[in-house]
Amino acid sequence: MIRALCLVLGLSAVLLPAGAGPAAAHNVVVGADLRIAQTFAGAELTLVIKGTEQVPGPLRIGVETYQAAGELPIALELRSVADGRTVTGRLTAGPGDRYTRLRVETTGPHELTLRAGGEVAVVPFRVLVDRGSMWELLIYGGLFAAGVVLVGGLLTGALSRPGRAALLVAGAAAGVTVAAMVVILEPRLPTGPPDGAAPTATDQQQAGRPYVQGRVTTLPERPAAGEEFTLRIDLLDGSTGSPVDDLTAHHEALAHVVVTSEDGRYFRHVHSLRTAPGRLEIRLRADRAGRYRAYTEFEREDSGGQLVSADFTVGGEAASPGTAEVRSGAAVTRPAVPVAGRAATIEVRPTGAVRPWLGMAGHLIVRSADGEFFGHVHEMSPAGRVSAQGLRFTYAFPTAGRYLAWAQYATSGGIVTVPFTVEVTGESAR
Ligand SMILES: [Cu+2]
Structure with a gap:
């Protein structure tokens, strides 16, 4: 009996660290990065x-x-x-x-x-630091009580009072049982918020926060081709007009900014800096004059993702209109001509070992030829384990027409961008 109890105690000691799971909170998770x-x-x-x-x-x-x-x-x-x-x-x-x-x-x-x-x-x-739950107290308390009662039982047994010893051993067994049950159930038991956590969001906030009005400007107002400029994104709460400063990190960034020229020859996927509450800024340089569009993706706490897009003009010598660079063979679409509204597969063979970037193996950014539609697709293979076919994206293009696409992945040598175009046919063409 006593040997069996010792075994359970040993098992509890082994199980304990696994029971102390991290508590989740917005933006940061205790014990996680x-x-x-x-x-x-x-x-x-x-x-x-x-x-x-x-x-x-x-x-x-x-x-x-x-x-x-x-x-x-x-x-x-x-x-x-x-x-x-x-x-x-x-x-x-x-x-x-x-x-x-x-x-x-x-x-x-x-x-x-x-x-x-x-x-x-x-x-x-x-x-944030885990406060240590009341359940942990129960585990330690149960084990401590069991230990005390067990020692008592052994001593009483040694003094040849078998009746009382049995009673004490039964008490010890009860203590160990409580501890063991809590150890097993602990991951599913409620815990308090971690130390340092934000006050719980109000019911109204949890139902989703107001839509953000994005105000996009450039400094200077009209950047010149070849010269550095600042793209500034001011985020204002749609209901109060005050700066929005509750962005949550999604895909490892507070905001993802994609800037493309009208013709698609210029492409940047960058991560703006928060310079003041509700203000994001990024320094850019465009080598050719023309119209550009900036797409900013972000997510407010307790709310879904949002996209803010805005156009700006780069001055200077007018550049001859070009077409997006197409590297044939770099990306393969299946079927070769995707059908609008139906899932298509896009495969990209990486040039080297893929290193997870922004939480995944690959990213695919898609824009309609006129720039009105913008999509962001993720590679779904587990980080660091890309299949033999390379990076695979599944995407259903919304309507027929020509799309500009950029697949991106990281290797130890840097970030690789693979630009290509996709012609999408309408349903009736089949
Ligand atoms: Cu990004």
Whole structure:
């Protein structure tokens, strides 16, 4: 009997760590990493804030480089919103992953400021730590009680009072049973919010937050071909008009910005920097004059994804109208001429080992020839395990016509963009 109890105790000890699962929260998950893509001084980086288990304690902060622009020194400043306490550090982005540690003293809202190449980004996030649930107390409490009663039982047994010893052993068994049940059930039991979590959203917020009005401007107002300019996206709440500053990281970014020229020869998929509450900015350079369209994808907390698109003009010498570059064989569509409204498969053979980027193996960006329609499709194979056929995208083009498409993936050498065009036929053509 006692040997059997010891076995159960041993099993409980083995099961315990598995029971202490991470609690989910918006934007950050306790014990998990926050990953936010940022385009900094022409480099495509992903800022990583490692999940932490202990506060006060060190917070690991790093940058992973997907498209390098040489070595890029970054000054870091971490500020607690609650008490204003600030710590500073340094990182140099470059090939590979670079990490440093900054000490955090409190849980709750923080701001991480990054300064590099004359640009500044302020990333808001929350430091969350699991509070330890009441169920864990039950586990430890049950085991502790069992231990005490068991020792009592052994001593009583040694003093040859078998009746009382049996009673105490039964008590120990009850304690172990409670602990074991909680260990088994714990992943399914309710836990409180982690320490540092945002106040629970109101019912109204949970039903979805108001639509965002995007105001897109360029600085200068009319950029010149070949010169750097800033694309600014101001996000305003559709009902109050105040800045929208509750973007949640989706596909590893606060916002995904795609800029294409009217003819599709210019294509950039970049990750804007948050420069002020509700304000996103990205530096760009367009080499030819003409009309351009910027598509910005983002997601508010407790709300679905949203797309804001806006046109702007780049001045200078008028460029001769061109057509999107088509690399035959780089992308294969099945069927060769997709039918509107029916799923088609697009296969892209990568040039090297694929490295997951923005949380997945590949991205496909699709635009109608006139730019009015914009779609973003994801490769569905598990990260890091791309099939022999290469990257596979499944997509149903909405209407017949000509589409411009760009497949993107990352290798250790950088981000590869494969531009191609797709002619889509109408249902009746079959
Ligand atoms: Cu993106």
